[in-house]
Amino acid sequence: MLPEFDIRPGIATLPASPIVEIANYGRSLGRSDLIPLWFGEGDVPTPAPIVEAGVKGLRDGRVFYTVQRGLPELRAALSGYLGRVHGVSVPVERITVTGSGMQAIMVAAQMLVGPGDEMAVVSPVWPNISAAVGVAGGTAVQVPMTLGNQGWTLDLEALFAACGPRTKAIFVNSPGNPTGWVMEKADMARLMEFARSRGLWVVSDEVYARLVYDRPAAPSFLEVSEPDDRLIVINSFSKNWSMTGWRLGWMVTPARLGPVLENLIQFSNSGVAEFVQLAGLTAIEQGEPFVAELVERCRAARDQVMAILGSLPRVRVQPPAGAFYAFFQVEGEPDSMALARRIIDEAGVGLAPGTAFGAGGDGALRLCFASRLESLKTALARMAPVLS
Amino acid sequence: MLPEFDIRPGIATLPASPIVEIANYGRSLGRSDLIPLWFGEGDVPTPAPIVEAGVKGLRDGRVFYTVQRGLPELRAALSGYLGRVHGVSVPVERITVTGSGMQAIMVAAQMLVGPGDEMAVVSPVWPNISAAVGVAGGTAVQVPMTLGNQGWTLDLEALFAACGPRTKAIFVNSPGNPTGWVMEKADMARLMEFARSRGLWVVSDEVYARLVYDRPAAPSFLEVSEPDDRLIVINSFSKNWSMTGWRLGWMVTPARLGPVLENLIQFSNSGVAEFVQLAGLTAIEQGEPFVAELVERCRAARDQVMAILGSLPRVRVQPPAGAFYAFFQVEGEPDSMALARRIIDEAGVGLAPGTAFGAGGDGALRLCFASRLESLKTALARMAPVLS
Known part of the structure; x- marks a missing residue:
């Protein structure tokens, strides 16, 4: 039995x-x-132009193995996109294309936590975050926000207090799924400062950065950090351009992680279909x-x-x-x-x-x-x- | 610094x-x-009919989130395919569609090995196998074949001897990349019997099963096993149908792993694009x-x-x-x-x-x-x- x-x-x-x-x-x-x-x-x-870019890629024979961190033209377009949306300068060396935001989260978990390690996760939050940490062998420690008359609020001191000797990283998702909470830039700066002082990584899921109702874009941790900070920003084509089923995302990291990401992408799914990436390129170029x-x-x-x-x-x-x-x-x-x-x-x-x-x-x-x-x-x- | x-x-x-x-x-x-x-x-x-199935899926709006283990019609087609090629009866409950053979290998590694665990791997072999074991926290123990005048041969006794108390699984790739070695059915049966007696898993990468020059298909471990055996068979659309860049594969496992696979797929890439799966369906149906x-x-x-x-x-x-x-x-x-x-x-x-x-x-x-x-x-x- x-x-x-x-x-x-x-x-x-x-x-x-x-x-x-x-x-x-x-x-x-x-x-x-x-x-x-x-x-x-x-x-x-x-949208049809994005679909047709995928169709063209398919019919043009963009169906072979490809470079692991994404087509250079897509990485360059993403660099431009981050400049336009967040006013930040992110060189292509910091950008990696992934087979979904989910894959980016899994890869981040694999890099940062193993058995005995913890990741502090601001909750309520999409369940797959804690699950990815668990698959990597680590433990997610949830730090709940509270719901008051002003909506959801995060007690930063409570988050800092939850970071102990085993903590390797802090996960934040703003704008938040499911709460809709938006972290203000000043709080991001405080959190980044705390992480810096403790040698912790910040993993920021910014998939909903464009879906915000009182300004053009939600603040990004990219706006309050240095290129070498321990920061991983996760993003996706899914929500902005109705591409949920395509499985296409990207991540921004310090450039030094490039060789590690090349490996982890290789050993996870060995890159993203070129015709899918070409559709993503059209989304960035024509999707506003x-x-x-x-x-x-x-x-x-x-x-x-x-x-x-x-x-x-x-x-x-x-x-x-x-x-x-x-x-x-x-x-x-x-x-x-x-x-x-x-x-x-x-x-x-x-x-x-x-x-x-x-x-x-x-x-x-x-x-x-x-x-x-x-x-x-x-x-x-x-x-x-x-x-x- | x-x-x-x-x-x-x-x-x-x-x-x-x-x-x-x-x-x-x-x-x-x-x-x-x-x-x-x-x-x-x-x-x-x-081939064009496969490309056009992908195009049709794209234009038909098959671009939303989908079920995690693969479209039912594709799983059913794969069941039929395994019956035709290997003469085995594999119910859909045992079949999971993956975003590449590589992803299937990574998921297998995540299920079977963690820190302190070993997987015996018959080598020379594609390097990504050992790498996936490493990402999961385990250790790959390579058991080299030898090259003689009869080509590459595997000493089964040496393989068995390499399996110690930490070994959780044995990885075999036949027909082999890079050697072209084909494991005979009698040897597969002996290996399966050994694995059974020791409570070990067998992970069989059968991506090249159709690319064999002295018979219609190479033997499969599916032909020498029971549905509940600790066996994971990995396969891919890449080689048979020139779909390397599409990232589409599948795995056969005991049915009891279904809920675990549903989770691991969810937390890895959350399923494969439907338009890609529909192209795969055409490959199975029209690709012979x-x-x-x-x-x-x-x-x-x-x-x-x-x-x-x-x-x-x-x-x-x-x-x-x-x-x-x-x-x-x-x-x-x-x-x-x-x-x-x-x-x-x-x-x-x-x-x-x-x-x-x-x-x-x-x-x-x-x-x-x-x-x-x-x-x-x-x-x-x-x-x-x-x-x-």
């Missing part, structure tokens, strides 16, 4: 993503009218109007969703400053997974349970509002009886 | 792939007439004539390359039974990296140095003959003065 999995215990006992769990549950019902708002993606496919449109669409959706959720007496919600999620509590419903299942069963709407997002997340639900207003209104109308 | 990399020592000191190293050297010269035979890929782009053509092309190339190499007095080479490499020694040239550089400098031909392939590989060079005869002849003519 074989043990259940018969593999490394730490891998066998990795918790499944509750987001994947609820989506698998929802899909298993085969309900054709289900409105899926559980993932961090919209319902608009990739789409980003602007996406932000406006999300702003309208946010206002609508907040108005409707806010009118339900049991719901406690605040408008997020960034990202595209409503992360809301429902009075008298402490079990978010049970509630998410009930909303699928009774309303045919797929939400992510707050329990997925670690410390500070339970008792909440996450709704992605990057969809057409009509779908959102239908979803909210169907959910209202369950939430009332 | 920061330490050089300032990250986990085991990751900072990962050796670079000498194949990547030589390719970077060759590319850095900017020589337009260079004939690159260093990678395991041909010079023929992906291409495989037949590829094998014939490689057989002709092999014969030609062997004839020419064999005529050079300093060269020692034997025709490989499988895969598409000539792996040959040159008398008086023990430093394969130096020789590979000299061949780039003096002949404008890119070969992989034998030192890349671990124990048993040094002093040899690997030439991939999956190219047009004309290129190969030109390359060999240019190399002849260096090798004479």
